[in-house]
Amino acid sequence: MNFKHIWIVFKKEMKDAFRDKKSVLSNIFLPLILIPLIYYGMNFFIKSASKEVEENMKISINTNESIEEAKKFTKENIIGEDNIEIVYNSYSDAKEALKNGDINCIITYEDGFFEKIKNGTMSKISLEYNSFKNASQMGVEILRSKIMILNQKLATQKLTELNVSPEILNLVSISDYDISIEETNDGATRNDMLIMIVPMYLVIVIVTAGIPIAIDVLAGERERNTFEALLSTKANRLSILIGKYMAILVFSIIAIIMSFLGLLLGIVLNPEMFSTAGQEMSITAIFSTMNMSVGAFLLALLSSITLAVAFAGIQIGISTWAKTVKEAQTYLSYMMFPAMILGFATMFMGVGDMKSFMAFIPIFNTIASLKMVLSGVVNYGFLITGVIVNIIFVVIITYFIIQMFKREKTIIR
């Protein structure tokens, strides 16, 4: 091993990697804007879809009462200021239009409806909609909530007439209180959304971030026919291997930091995206939920770093084994799966659901450690076990790739 040679190889690989515009764009720049982009994209489509429905809503009325009275009632009491158009007078036309998605809903007033309303007795409205059409489904929700408001208004009116306080409509009120908050986090509110998303996202990034550069510096080197020339220089194989290992690691750590910053940027730009029901959502509120201990934070960081080292090693092994870049790409894309599966498996697990055997499974233990730190429930035994397991994992992988590099079969193919 020769530190100078390691440094030379490392420097060259970094230079080479950063000159690859495509890879820099997709591994360094994209992770930074991905989360904000996804959020804005989703928001844009959802908002524009609901806006579209609200602005172009058309309904029909079906009743045996006077149609003019029904229209007047609908406009005054249900539609109000909103822009909802009433179309078609014939029920069969309306039905056809609903099928085709030309109107959103049909309101049917039962016989004697207006009489009953006047007398303050129970009266019935039915709504017909078409769940095949998204606009119809959204439209019926809009109408339903408008009718609920009308209902509330009429009930309040009636009670006032009878000299009864409208408060009797809410005789039982519910307020709930989560004891885990007090127990675990010095009373600060926990952010379940962050605990759900951040560990999973980070671990998937950790496991996959080094893939493109690992492919380039090993399988790519073989495919370009430079591998043999490089290995026949004075530098020994171990130095070359370590130089490349470091380059992959540093490149993936940069990518991981970028993804983390992207996540942070996402939170800063749209705190409400990361809010759980009933939580005040602002960036300060989010940070105040993370009153973690320094020790636990460092252990979780160590768990993440050892995981990154281990997977950089796996990427090296697979990329060296592969005969071509294409083969390496195929094999390495499978590597996403364990990360995704374990990531999604733990996604909905609360900190209380973490079992101690998870500390012995790499990926699992890192996700669990991150969840602990984010929630403030820290189990030091678990954290330390996880880190030790990961270090053993790293040692085993490193041993394997060193053996692999020594074998001529894997070098000359």
Place this chain on the structure above:
Amino acid sequence: MIKVENVIKKFNDFTAIDNLNLEISEGEIFGLLGENGAGKTTTLRILATMLKPTQGKATVCGYDTVKDDAKVRENIGILFGGETGLYDRLTARENIEYFGELYDMSKDELKKEIEKVAEALSMKEYIDKRVGTFSKGMKQKVAFARSIIHNPKVLLLDEPTSGLDVTAAVEVHNFIKECKKAGKTIIFSSHTMSEIEKLCDRVAIIHKGKLIETNTLKGLKEKYNNDDLEEIFTTLISNGGEK
């Protein structure tokens, strides 16, 4: 300078080199002639320490290719033909520098040597351009420069002209002659006799891993009583080594 003693190389059950013996002295250009699959590349790879002999041993400058592999690598420059390997995103200079640095050359020394070789191979105008866009001939020159930048005593050239046009091939030939003048020992593999004839002092003809003949060019002509070396080669090969 280079010695191959009773070398056998097996890939699983397949014998690629079958009891090969060669001795090459300092300053010689030695040709390795054989058809596709004869074992030329495998022989050169053994000398370059990339493969270990299954049996027998090889030495370069007195160093064993297995026990003193680092010493051997210090003394050789290799150019393994076919698609020439360079780093496309680096400039020609950076490509050469990378290898020079790995041979522990100092910055000043490297700078001087690169100037020299760029001059000799007339590649000054593109030395600081990225090699991604270079023609095959230009790339081959850069690869050549890279393989001799550390001034090795021995050059192992595996079909260095394959895929080049006539002009580029002639340039490579001239450069090989220059290297000989500088006192380097060169092993040069090829599957065409005419190329060997132009450059080499001595030639070894191998077929299916077996050595069929080693001789000087003159010695070959006298022995087989024929002035046409190409003909000698094809007859030897078609006899499959049975003289």
